[in-house]
Amino acid sequence: GKTTLLRTLSGLNKPTAGEITWMGEAITGVKAEKLVRKGISHVSEGKSVVPELSVRENLLLGAIWRRNNKEAKQSLDEVTSIFPRLAERIEQRSDTLSGGERQMLAIGRAIMAKPQLLLLDEPSLGLAPLVVEQIFQSIKDLANTMNLTVLLVEQNAMGALKIADLGIVLNLGKVVAVNQAQALIDDPAVRAAYLGY
Template sequence: MSERGDLLVVRDLVAGYGAAPVLHAVDLTVPAGTIAAVVGANGAGKTTLLRTISGVLRPQAGRIELAGEDLRGVPVERLVHRGMAHVPEGRGVIGELSVDENLRLGGLWRRDRADAARALDEVYQLFEPLARRRRHLGHQLSGGERQMLALGRALVGRPRLLLLDEPSLGLAPRVVARTMALLRQLRDGTGLTVLLVEQNVRSALSVADQGVVMSLGRVVTTAPATALRDDVDLRHAYLGF
């Protein structure tokens, strides 16, 4: 890890699908124990950025480091072991499995079975609706409960870095507010580092420490979230409010 305490460092990242890159020389740093919100219009490359960092998409050029370790060539499953968890857009809950089975999947790889059990108990304490519905199947849950389940499954693995893609998608405003408050609680209580991609810019910047504005596959600016909220010209140009 660098002297600044950056947990995630991305340098000159180029990535895409086929021959045409979507990301163009993206630079990004996320200090440990902070929330960074990646915001911008549809098509800006936000989801591609998370998919590349998490190893789902192979970068064409550039460097990705987690706690100073070069992640190039590291298989996706090994990234999980190194402390990275990715909750994709659409949440990825397995509908045919129960809540409890979905959560236990998040800790199957862990060798410390006692701590994996403690992590499971902690998730049930954090998400009381899941504790009440632990035997229900994933497809029987509401949208908000599925979001809780996806987050909970990631947390059972005790990640250092959580990549979270569009957690507010399709959810009621009160559920979105609860989700954002939870991220702040995890950051403050456990030191979790979060890289958040979110279309709801106001909500994202309300919880984030820093904001990263993307447009057409490039980082336009990186600044404290409060500064981005107060920058009227930037908001109008790139964020739509």
């Protein structure tokens, strides 16, 4: 249900019912590439980068629809300041990166489009605990420095709640709890049912 929600919001899936609005505009059924221009970027589960391209080339793909090279260069500088590992590997082929670096690259490419809403699907999946902490901190930094709304779908619920303002708990596709993130962490019923302690 969680991945389906993100895919539907980003125009990759058609909703079976209802309407999606963004900034007061109905966007139900709008194609994904048009939604990027409207300020919605989606990073799918699985670290989707183009392996034979360099880090720089992958990042610039995120800004391909922007006609202003100066803006693309500025975005590239912003992304590499948030993810310094990418700056260190800017000319390196993407298929030589570690899993964490590929995830940083996928997020960075989405940021190159200058979104207002960033949809992230399981960014910690398959990563070492130390790398997960770095990814989560980078997500929080992105949200704060770029005035960006992030909708994060994550099975590592505790890690996600620690960086979130608001938490929404889904169970079998249904919303079962909505509250400030810290309130959800402190709720004994939520902790027992969804956080594993």
